[in-house]
Amino acid sequence: MTVGNILTLSGLTGSIGGQQVVEDVSFSVPDTGVTALLGRNGVGKTSTIKAVLGLITRTAGTVELAGERVEREPTHRIVRRGVGYVPEDREVFSKLTVAENLRLAERDGSPRRELVDTLFPDLVKRAGQAAGTLSGGQQQMVSLARALLNRNRVLLVDEPTKGLAPRIVQEVAEALAEAAKTVPILLVEQNLAVVRQLAAGVVVLSGGRVVHTGESASELLDDADMVRRLLGVGSDHHGGAAAASPTAAPTPSAAVTERGDRA
């Protein structure tokens, strides 16, 4: 099977309140695996995802989904075409149960219940629990499960491990790895050990623009100078045991991310 691109951004430019926050962004997301979208705080990663979805004003450029132009379409239509979004901060309905949260997310009559139940057995056990009483990691699982219930062609996942304890970070990373076997993922992630574990390709933004694209995230992460220059993180924060092996679990030290460094 030849590998193609599921999503291609070309010269995408977007603004919030008249201020340009995404500038002439071009890159492609292959139709398999995880592609990481990286960059320091505030460089426009979330805004780029929102521009794809039409959640911020797109002022120029194109977005192709499986070869079809969608940049003029409203958000709901892009979502219906199969672009799943797992936003930063999870956004579960806290007063609703886990089961209700999932049911609300179903877009058609054949949700992929089996897949979701297999991936997230804990959510099956907690089906009757109010989502607001779940831990951050469990809420992240609900958020991921909602996107996976539908037959999406690509998932846009924004900072899924943000604020989670290292052990839970690893659980979320494993769920993402399983999910990626069924759907390509564009992943915004600050935890570089997770990026190393999951991502094949990589795109780095700075000041709303693409400053690096590569087919190997590990290659970028192995280059301490590049990491410092592009991500503003010391090599020790992606080094150590977790960085030495692409399959190693993120350790507490590796889970210290650029977010902490930049504070």
Ligand SMILES: Nc1ncnc2c1ncn2[C@@H]1O[C@H](COP(=O)(O)OP(=O)(O)OP(=O)(O)O)[C@@H](O)[C@H]1O
């Ligand atoms: N609602 C908003 N109103 C005004 N400016 C905004 C808004 N949301 C984002 N911005 C600005 O747009 C720029 C890009 O922000 P964005 O959240 O896309 O960056 P990011 O790379 O995802 O950062 P983070 O790592 O903090 O999530 C920043 O300068 C930010 O201040």
